[in-house]
Amino acid sequence: MITLDKTNKNRINGKNLYLRPITPADVNEEYLRWMNDKEITTFLESRFSEQTLESIASFVTSMISDPANILFAICEKQGNRHVGNIRLGPINALHSFAEIGILIGQRDCWGKGYASEAIGLVVHYAFNQLQIHKLTSGAYACNSASIRTFEKNGFVIEGTLKDHFRHNGNFVNCIKLGLINPNYENE
Numbered sequence: 540m541i542t543l544d545k546t547n548k549n550r551i552n553g554k555n556l557y558l559r560p561i562t563p564a565d566v567n568e569e570y571l572r573w574m575n576d577k578e579i580t581t582f583l584e585s586r587f588s589e590q591t592l593e594s595i596a597s598f599v600t601s602m603i604s605d606p607a608n609i610l611f612a613i614c615e616k617q618g619n620r621h622v623g624n625i626r627l628g629p630i631n632a633l634h635s636f637a638e639i640g641i642l643i644g645q646r647d648c649w650g651k652g653y654a655s656e657a658i659g660l661v662v663h664y665a666f667n668q669l670q671i672h673k674l675t676s677g678a679y680a681c682n683s684a685s686i687r688t689f690e691k692n693g694f695v696i697e698g699t700l701k702d703h704f705r706h707n708g709n710f711v712n713c714i715k716l717g718l719i720n721p722n723y724e725n726e
Contacts, residue, residue, distance in 0.1 A: 551611070551664055553656045558611040558625065558664075561603070565612050565621055566596045573623075573644030582679050582706075583642065602626070613643070613657045622648045625657045627665055635672035635723070637665060641685075654685075658692045666720040673719050679704050680712040694718045 551558040573579050574590035588594075602610035608628030612621050623643040630637040639661055643654050665671040676694065678685040686696070694716040703713035 550614075551660045552616075553660045555616055555651075556622075556653060556656050556660070557614050557616055558657060558660050559614065561599055561610045561612045561624060563596060563599055563603075566592060566599055568592075570595055570621075570644065573642070576644075579642070579644055579646070582682050582685065602628075605629075607631075611657075611661070613641075613653065615648075620645070622653060623657070625661055627661050630669070630671070635670075637669075637671050637674055639665075639674055639676045639689075654688045655691050658688060662692055662718065666722065670723065671720060672723045673717060675715065675717045677713045677715050679706055680714050681706060686714055686716070689716045689718075692718070 571590060571592055574585055574595060577586060580586040599610065602608050605628070607630050608626060609630075611625050611627070613623040613625055614621050622645040623641065625642075626640045627637050639658060641654055641657060643649060662674060665674055674694070675697075676685075676689050677700075678689070680686075680699070690696075695718070696714055697717045698715045700713040700715065702710035704711050
């Protein structure tokens with residue numbers, strides 16, 4: 540049974556990072572800079588419109604109030620710097636699956652394994668705390684780094700959605716990845 544407790548302020552600790560529920564206080568100029576940087580958002584839907592502090596605050600507030608989504612701030616243990624976000628959701632409690640989406644906004648954190656570590660932490664949380672049966676993600680076919688990062692965490696390619704996204708003026712495929720909880724018990 541999936542039970543979400545968004546009031547739980549306990550962080551999820553990893554080797555170099557920790558995850559904590561995002562808060563309105565996380566909406567700042569740095570976050571705004573991430574969301575308006577075309578290279579950082581090249582694979583995000585938000586790239587199609589200019590972001591403002593108000594639009595980001597609205598998004599964060601909607602994630603906090605939505606019982607089917609958990610948006611975590613990805614923070615470095617050393618210095619407590621907020622370097623990105625990872626979303627678990629929407630969570631489908633009836634069918635016991637959820638989607639994962641991730642953004643590493645701090646460019647100096649790219650290539651350090653932070654995305655892989657954050658995904659691993661969310662997988663562990665989803666499978667062991669929420670007892671979710673399956674996790675999924677989707678990636679632009681041209682985003683090989685994202686696909687590899689999910690595969691490093693045990694996800695397998697389950698299919699391809701043809702011409703699913705627009706990227707740089709062309710339609711590109713969406714690669715769907717999935718991971719089944721090996722310890723899931725049917726009720």
